[in-house]
Amino acid sequence: MRELASLVMEYYAECHRAKAEGRPVGWMPPMNGGIEVFYAMGLMPVFPENYSPVCAAFGAAPPHFETSEAMGFSRDLCGYMRNILGYVHGDMHGPLEPMGGLPEPDLIMSFGGGCIPAMKIFQHLERRFPHAKVFRADMPQVALDDIKEHHVAYAVSEMHRFIEFLERNTGRKLDEERLHEAVNLSDEACRLFDRIMSFRRNIPAPFGASEIGLMFVMVTRQGTRTAVDFLSRVLDEVACRAEARQGVVEEERLRLFWDNIPPWYDLGLLRYFEKAGGVVVAETYSSAWSIRLDTGDPIRALAVKSLMSYPLVSCVSIDRRRDMVLRACRDYAIDGAVFHSNKSCVPITLGQADIMKALERELGIPSVTIDGDHMDIRNFSLAQFQTRADAFMETLLERKGR
């Protein structure tokens, strides 16, 4: 985790260095094939949505919310969107902005997929930075199980159009070998990430959900040696802890599942359960950040990744989400599930009641609902969280004892 903190700082420092050196900076949504192409072409990818959790963690989000709300964006909208739009309309490099803020974009990649806020963020950024060259990918919105060959063929043609756009606007040529290497590194990072996560099936789990910040490298450094080297060291450490049966707490009494995006303003809340021997060993959000790639055909692999990314997070049917949660709860020997009813992410919160019922009915696993918000601390009550979490732990321990 100490090394991760340096990686985060180094990433943002590189963003600023790139801008200062005249290396084109492009803003894009996370989890699409653009990142590997960017690194292969020596361009600098920046992820405005990902900057939002950083703002929340540093306590910098509330003034951004005030700015976007004053512009007319409702408090009920996505917290990532309200934060980033407030940020870009404020003093972007003010002393209170974490990591020195973000360098302004030369390019904007607006992928037309995902939930409505994800699309709207980029539409708005296009207006805020009129000098930036905009690429709008017209990706079809298809559920995972419905992706057919003609969707892939179309996504491949969009990838080619994207590369042609970058070459035309940056004067740089894509080197196919470098792209191949980036795709290999990206796939290797996903393999390592999956392996690291799978160790949490061990009893006791060698690490808990408060270490979910690991995802940072999956968001910002896919396709680089930095991600692979870091994750290799994490894997070694996790494997050693698992081998030594070293858990998060002295006695792991309850294994918990966390549904929905974590509260970025205080990841320590995920450790609250530890006082009763409860460890969050699996969660919905982290599982969506690893997509294995067919490294034999890099362009196709990145097209497929771009098609798959949003259906894994925000555009998942309730039936599929239920199946994913049930499978994770079986695989990770879960005793109880915590459902974060997230006021500012409707797509991932929708259907939670149905999933809770299915968990109890099919696996006998009880759940609790925690009202909150992944970004906006004003929509979270610590007292309510503690009361519900305490009562839930008591019920689970009693059930387990029986």
Ligand code: SF4
């Ligand atoms: S999935 Fe949720 S958090 Fe992510 S952009 Fe959409 S509404 Fe916001």
